[in-house]
Amino acid sequence: MDYEVKLEIFEGPLDLLLHLIHKNEVDIFDIPIATITRQYLEYIDMMRALNISVAGDFLMMASTLIHIKSKMLLPGPQDEEEEDPRLEITRPLLEYMQLKEKAQELSDREILGRDVFSRQPPPIQEQLDAEGPQLDVSLFQLMDAFKRIMDRTRSGAELTLQVERWSVKEKAQLIIERLKKQDTLFFHELFSDDRSVSELIVSFLALLDLVHSGLIKAFQSSEGHPIQIKASFHQDMANGEQHHGKAPETDH
Amino acid sequence: MEKPLKLIIEALLFAADKPLSAREIHNAFPEFSPSDITAALNALRADYDQMKRSFTLHEVAQGYQIRTRSDYAPYVLKMLRSSPARLSRAAMETLAIVAYKQPIIRQEIERFRGVDVGGILRTLLEKDLIRIVGRKDLPGRPLVYGTTRKFLEVFNLKDLQSLPRLKEIEELESDEAQPPRQGSETAVQGEEEEPETPAPSGEEESSSVTD
Numbered sequence: 001m002d003y004e005v006k007l008e009i010f011e012g013p014l015d016l017l018l019h020l021i022h023k024n025e026v027d028i029f030d031i032p033i034a035t036i037t038r039q040y041l042e043y044i045d046m047m048r049a050l051n052i053s054v055a056g057d058f059l060m061m062a063s064t065l066i067h068i069k070s071k072m073l074l075p076g077p078q079d080e081e082e083e084d085p086r087l088e089i090t091r092p093l094l095e096y097m098q099l100k101e102k103a104q105e106l107s108d109r110e111i112l113g114r115d116v117f118s119r120q121p122p123p124i125q126e127q128l129d130a131e132g133p134q135l136d137v138s139l140f141q142l143m144d145a146f147k148r149i150m151d152r153t154r155s156g157a158e159l160t161l162q163v164e165r166w167s168v169k170e171k172a173q174l175i176i177e178r179l180k181k182q183d184t185l186f187f188h189e190l191f192s193d194d195r196s197v198s199e200l201i202v203s204f205l206a207l208l209d210l211v212h213s214g215l216i217k218a219f220q221s222s223e224g225h226p227i228q229i230k231a232s233f234h235q236d237m238a239n240g241e242q243h244h245g246k247a248p249e250t251d252h
Numbered sequence: 253m254e255k256p257l258k259l260i261i262e263a264l265l266f267a268a269d270k271p272l273s274a275r276e277i278h279n280a281f282p283e284f285s286p287s288d289i290t291a292a293l294n295a296l297r298a299d300y301d302q303m304k305r306s307f308t309l310h311e312v313a314q315g316y317q318i319r320t321r322s323d324y325a326p327y328v329l330k331m332l333r334s335s336p337a338r339l340s341r342a343a344m345e346t347l348a349i350v351a352y353k354q355p356i357i358r359q360e361i362e363r364f365r366g367v368d369v370g371g372i373l374r375t376l377l378e379k380d381l382i383r384i385v386g387r388k389d390l391p392g393r394p395l396v397y398g399t400t401r402k403f404l405e406v407f408n409l410k411d412l413q414s415l416p417r418l419k420e421i422e423e424l425e426s427d428e429a430q431p432p433r434q435g436s437e438t439a440v441q442g443e444e445e446e447p448e449t450p451a452p453s454g455e456e457e458s459s460s461v462t463d
Contacts (some may be wrong), residue, residue, distance in 0.1 A: 011367070012366035014367075057366055057367055092366070096365065096366070098419060102352060102415075102418065106348055106407055109407050109408050110404055110408045112312075112407075114325065115322040116321065116325070116408065117319060117320045117325070117328050118317050119269075129324070
C-alpha cells in the first residue's frame with residue numbers, strides 16, 4: 001500500500017514559477033500573485049499525489065508566495081515608499097532568467113568536441129556526453145500533458161492509489177521495448193493501453209524516470225506542439241548496465 | 253636554413269596539444285619579438301580564412317589553437333563515432349552561474365537556481381570545468397568555486413572578460429516600461445565583495461530579458 005517513489009526532482013521552484021508566468025502570459029513585473037500562487041500550489045499537490053518527493057525548496061517558495069499574497073491583501077499603512085512585496089520573487093526570477101539566458105549563450109558557442117575540434121581532441125566528448133538527462137520539454141510541461149490525459153480519462157476523479165499491479169520498472173521496460181520498435185512516440189500514445197488511474201500514474205513515473213536517467217528524451221517540434229518521446233539509448237546497450245540503479249524502488 | 257617565422261609558428265601550433273600563447277613562443281624563441289610573433293599569428297589566421305581551409309586559428313584560454321570550423325563538425329564526429337558533447341541544462345545553468353559569479357560558494361549558487369546543486373558541482377569538477385579556488389571565511393568554511401582553463405578551452409573563450417556581459421538587476425528593471433518602484437539597494441545578493449573576479453564586461457549587446 002505504501003507506495004513511495006524516490007525520484008529526484010530535476011527542476012526547481014524557480015523553473016516552476018517561470019513556467020507559470022510563461023503559461024499565463026503575464027508580465028514578470030506585474031505578476032498576478034493570487035493566480036500564480038494558486039496554480040503553484042496545485043502543482044505541488046499534483047507532485048505529492050504522484051508521490052514525487054517535493055523538495056523543501058518548493059515548499060519554501062510556496063510559503064514566500066503566500067506571504068507576498070497576504071502582504072498584498074493588507075491595506076498598507078505605509079506611504080508610497082513601501083516596496084512592492086512581489087519584488088521578493090521578481091528579483092530572483094529576473095536573475096535566474098538572465099543566468100538561464102547566459103547558459104543558453106554558452107551552449108550556443110562553438111564548443112570544443114561538438115562544433116570545433118583541435119588537432120589532439122582532448123577526450124571531452126565521451127566525458128561530456130555521459131552527462132545527465134536531456135529534457136527539451138520541462139518537467140512541468142510533462143506534468144501539464146499528463147494532467148490533460150488524467151482529466152480525459154476520468155474527469156474529476158481523485159488520485160487514489162491502490163495496491164499496484166504494475167511496477168515502475170516494468171512500465172519503464174515496456175516503454176523501452178516500444179521505442180525499440182518505433183523511433184518516436186507521442187506522449188499520449190504512452191498511455192493508450194493504460195486502464196486505471198494508478199496505471200497511468202505508474203506509466204508517467206516510469207517516463208519521468210527514463211527521462212531522468214537519460215534513456216529517453218522528451219521534446220516538442222516547436223512550442224505548443226504535442227510532446228514526443230524518443231529513445232536516446234543506443235540500441236545495443238538498451239538493456240543492462242545502462243540503467244545503473246536509477247530505477248526507483250517500487251515495492252508492492 | 254632560416255625558415256619564415258609564420259611557418260615556424262604554424263609548425264609549433266600543429267604539434268602542440270594545447271593552446272599556445274605568444275609569450276610561450278617568445279620564451280622558446282627569444283630571438284623573435286612578441287610583436288612579430290603576434291603579427292605572424294594574425295597573418296596565419298588571415299591565410300586560413302582566405303584559403304577557406306577547414307580549420308582556422310582560434311584564440312582560446314589566452315593562447316592560440318588550430319581548430320576545425322564548425323561546418324565540418326558532422327564529418328569529424330562521424331569519423332570519431334561519437335555524438336556531440338553536451339551538458340544537461342541544469343549543468344549548463346550551474347556552470348554559467350559559476351562562470352559569472354565566481355568566486356562563489358555552493359549556497360549562493362543554490363540561491364540563484366533554487367535547487368540543490370551538490371551532484372552537479374561534483375560532475376563539473378570531474379569534468380574539470382570548475383575548480384575549488386579556496387574556502388570562504390564563514391562558519392563551516394565553505395568551498396569556493398571558480399572556472400578552469402579547460403572551461404575557456406571548451407567554450408572557445410579567450411578569457412573570462414570575453415563572456416557576454418551580465419546586466420545588473422537594476423538595469424533589467426529599468427529596461428521595462430513600468431518599473432515596480434525602484435528598490436534602491438542591490439537586489440538580494442550584493443553583500444558579496446568580489447576580490448579578484450575579472451568582472452565580465454564584454455561588448456554591449458543588449459539582450460533584453462524576454463520570454
